[in-house]
Amino acid sequence: MALARAETTGGAILYDPRRIELPADRDFDPKAIAEAGRVRGQATGRGQVWFITPRPDAADGVQWVLRHYRRGGLVARLSRDLYVWAGEAATRCFAELALLDYLAGCGIAVPVPVAARYVRTGLCYRADLLTQAIPGVRTLASICGEGALSGALASAVGAAVRLLHAQGVWHADLNAHNVLIDFDDRVWLIDFDRARLRAAGSWSAANLARLRRSLEKVSAAAGREFPVAAWAALQDGYVGS
DSSP: OOOEEEEETTEEEEEOTTTOSSOOGGGGOHHHHHHTTOEEEEEOSSSEEEEEOSSTTOOSOOOEEEEEOOOOSGGGGTOSSOEEOOOGGGSHHHHHHHHHHHHHHTTOOOOOEEEEEEEEETTEEEEEEEEEOOTTOEEHHHHHHTTOOOHHHHHHHHHHHHHHHHTTEEOTTOOGGGEEEOTTOOEEEOOOTTOEEOOSSTHHHHHHHHHHHHHHHHHHHTTOOOOHHHHHHHHHHHHTO
8 A cells, every 4th residue: 555645734744544544743742642641661862762552542562663853973963853855755754664665565574664754944854753663672782792693593684684685775774773683583674764775786795894893893892702603694694595
């Protein structure tokens, strides 16, 4: 089913009508969501992230993740959450939602997209994203930091990245914190902000190199050395051997 679009005050919402019906600004307002008794938790980090229920009386265990886009680095000193307007299709939230919808349709394990909203402020805009939470997951970073990365799991990670690259998707921040492992050892890839489709090229090798640096960094922070055998297994999974 195609994504639908709805007008809002000063902006618009792109959404999957199978997941949410007639979304409005209140569905992206943490205060309104909290007053409705839908907040179940909040994550820490650069972005603002809330875990919420689709409805106050939801009993099926399904949760959504509401993320408010925030800037990092030096530019955050000028503005924490404003982005330069370059057209609706170029908004970070609409681009990420559309890419998630495409990847989910390809059978790749990514967060199920629910809705995205932007609100214009002059020549800039603010943005939010709603996705379905993935239950029972741990980050690859935590597993690696504990020295618990098996050859089989490393190979599965490599295979997941291979599937992503086979669709021509460059991940802007492929690191050990953006790779999740669920109870069944299924590998999920998250955080597709600034990711985009690209023609085949050296970027895929650079993506893998970025992941390796991240794995080495989290291992070192835990006082461990990232095992060469684990990286070899990950590469084997990537090439499909």
